[in-house]
Amino acid sequence: MTFDLFDALPPDPDDPPRSEVLAPGAMVLRGFAREAGAELLAAVSEVSAGSPFRHLITPGGLRMSVAMTNCGERGWVSDRTGYRYDAVDPETERPWPAMPQLFRTLAEDAAAAAGYAGFAPDACLINRYLPGTRLSLHQDRDELDLRAPIVSVSLGLPAVFLWGGLRRADRPTRVRLAHGDVVVWGGPSRLVFHGIAPLAEGDHALTGRERINLTFRKTR
Ligand code: MD3
Ligand code: FE
Secondary structure: OOOOOHHHHHOEEEEEEEOOEEEEOEEOOOOOOOOHHHHHHHHHHHHHHOOOOOOOOOOOOOOOOOOEEEEEOOOOEEEEEEEEEEEEEEOOEEEOOOHHHHHHHHHHHHHOOOOOOOOOOEEEEEEEEEOOOOEEEEEEOOOOOOOEEEEEEEEOEEEEEOOOOOOOOOEEEEEEEEEEEEEEEEEHHOOEEEEEEOOOOOOEEEEEOOOEEEEEOOOO
């Protein structure tokens, strides 16, 4: 039995957030966005005042359980005709709200911290989950330049991220993503199948029963 004085000390809140490599090209920056959380959520409210959250319809005719909106030069949309990035919000028939400067800076800083200096996102897809909401396994491959990473920011209630392989049938591993966690997905991890398990019931100090996820993309 060893008694290490330092092991007995509580974690120092000033410690830099821990980062860990999940897989080649995929890095989780624990708590990277925690400090900015309230401000990020206020910016999400402003975006959704201009382009409201909505449940998109998949090409197969199913209503998605996640509610979505976008900001930036282009936004991801789905309807009976397929998936695409569009400069115009089909709901408002106007351009998507501009990407808040705070969003851009956070995404660029996180990408740089994970080794992707010069990341310049032109789209931010915003996903809203309530208890029970899930996102089934999929690949993100509607972006033209697959060398650019995707940066994702988790806010509010925690979720279980399903992290599969390059084939749909690969059994996914489960990774807990909590408020303030940022993950950068690039390189060999860019095309992995992934999803979100049904959100558990909860009550978060900043979002109540919601989880918000921001994904920053370079679409062309
Ligand atoms: C791995 N969103 O918007 S974020 C999505 O939490 C999406 O809302 C989930 O999957 C969410 O497309 C997961 C993590 C994530 C996002 C994009 C990826 C992981 C990724 C793209 C490639 C590989
Ligand atoms: Fe995805």
